[in-house]
Amino acid sequence: MMGDDSSIVQAARVSYGKGTKTVSEDRNLIRYLMRHRHTSPFEMVEYKFHIKLPIFVARQWIRHRTANVNEYSGRYSVMPDEFYLPSPEGVRKQSRTNKQGRSDEPINIETANEFIEDLQKTQNLLYEKYNWYLSNEIARELARINLPLSTYTEWYWKIDLHNLFHFLELRLHSTAQFEIREYAKIIAQIVKETCPIAYEAFEDYRLNAITFSSLEQKILKNMIQYKLPTYEEMLEMGLTKREIEEFFEKISLINNH
Ligand SMILES: Cc1cc2nc3c(=O)[nH]c(=O)nc-3n(C[C@H](O)[C@H](O)[C@H](O)COP(=O)(O)OP(=O)(O)OC[C@H]3O[C@@H](n4cnc5c(N)ncnc54)[C@H](O)[C@@H]3O)c2cc1C
Secondary structure (H helix, E strand, O other), X not given: OEOOHHHHHHHHOHHHOOOOOOHHHHHHHHHHHHHOOOOHHHHHOXXXXXXXXXXXXXXXXXXXXXXXXXXXXXXXXXXXXXXOOOOHHHOEEEXXXXXXXXXXXXXXXXXHHHHHHHHHHHHHHHHHHHHHHHHOOOOHHHHHHHOOOOEEEEEEEEEEHHHHHHHHHHHOOOOOOHHHHHHHHXXXXXXXXXXXXXXXXXXXXXXXXXXXXXXXXXXXXXXXXOOOOOHHHHHHOOOOHHHHHHHHHHHHHHHHO
């Protein structure tokens, strides 16, 4: 990595020609910058990771365009005999509420084990075929095209702290796929250890913050006056059913804090 909390402060204070002041002044400044989305000082910190990841995770990850990437080439090199397998506890049913995700409900253990065994068998079979194609002098760029999405690839991934926070906000979220979330958690831990003040501000003002639409604020105003509008009144106010449900979810999050 290049830079740390002090680089953020230094960049923000460049107009005064002064560097670090006291620790608490630095902390206040970083929190102010995060709160008011004054983002460019956070771009002064850079991270470069060497990451090994299954291709299906890489496909989600690569959508974050504000990074610099250099990936292992299956045209140039032989793909490794390494595949991702979920754990039996990780095999869950399709979620009914989130169409993109899995639910908390586990599948019965026999089916989970059978699923994993089957994945492994197919991975072995496809890798055997890959080896056969290579040994018959078929070009590497063609031989690899039937390898599964669970095949591991690797890359160098370089990104600045502002864009890394954006990545973390999206990929630490409970709606992100479990596998990419596991990577995001480790990266978050690294950022927490290396830029503790900026990470704390990120947690406070972005990761754990909840925003309210202007319509939701109307409800909150009513609530503060001890009057929660009825479901129908909320519909009349212009909120959709989905917005009302999400509003109640936010309120329950607040209650759980
Ligand atoms: C839970 C989840 C589910 C998702 N599901 C799907 C899906 O079903 N299908 C799918 O295709 N994608 C899906 N995505 C990917 C998602 O749509 C984004 O592509 C991805 O999260 C990257 O976000 P980003 O573009 O903000 O990030 P970055 O590419 O890092 O960009 C950061 C910011 O820079 C700006 N920016 C960067 N490049 C450009 C540009 N060329 N033009 C304009 N502004 C730019 C934007 O403001 C952007 O927010 C999903 C993502 C998540 C987290």
